Amino acid sequence: MGELREGFWNRPLGELNRAEWEALCDGCGKCCLHKIEDADTGEISDTNVACKLLETGTARCSDYRNRKAFVPDCLRLTLSIVEDVPWLPSTCAYRLRAAGRPLPGWHYLVCGDRDAVHRVGVSVAGRVVSETEAGPLEHHIVEWPAPDMDLLEPPVLAETGDDE
Ligand code: SF4
Secondary structure, three states, X not given: OOOOXXXXXXXXXXXXXXXXXXXXXXXXXXXXXXXXXXXXXXXEEEXXXXXXXXXXXXXXXXXXXXXXXXXXXXXXXXXXXHHHOOOOOOOOHHHHHHOXXXXXXXXXXXXXXXXXXXXXXXXXXXXXXXXXXXXOHHHHEEOOOOOOHHHHOOOOOOOOOOOO
């Protein structure tokens, strides 16, 4: 898997080892929700219906290691396809880094707090229903609110005043 190098999330995606690639995910859970594609226009609508493996209260996969055995079409995001997945949310760490943009301030790798993604409303924790209970997808089309853009900036570090 490899070691997590200091500040690895600022390196180009192509330089990340497997452990670093996995660690880049912010845990928002949005890629684990069903989408509906309009057959005529190709337009993609979001829903609040989660894969059966997603823990709806935490937005974590309940069996990430073995997920392919239960959900064969679960997408495995890789470097070669990351720019070709149109429905990744604008906040997705892979999408941001593929575009050469920095991780947002609420990303746990930046702020050190895995709950920040939930607090700022980027994750789907507590806001989705499992596909095992949802019924027709068409009844669950949603538009996820855009997160507060101010929170997408890296936090400003306080001056230490050491040189006084
Ligand atoms: S959308 Fe991106 S950051 Fe969010 S859970 Fe999926 S892979 Fe991780």
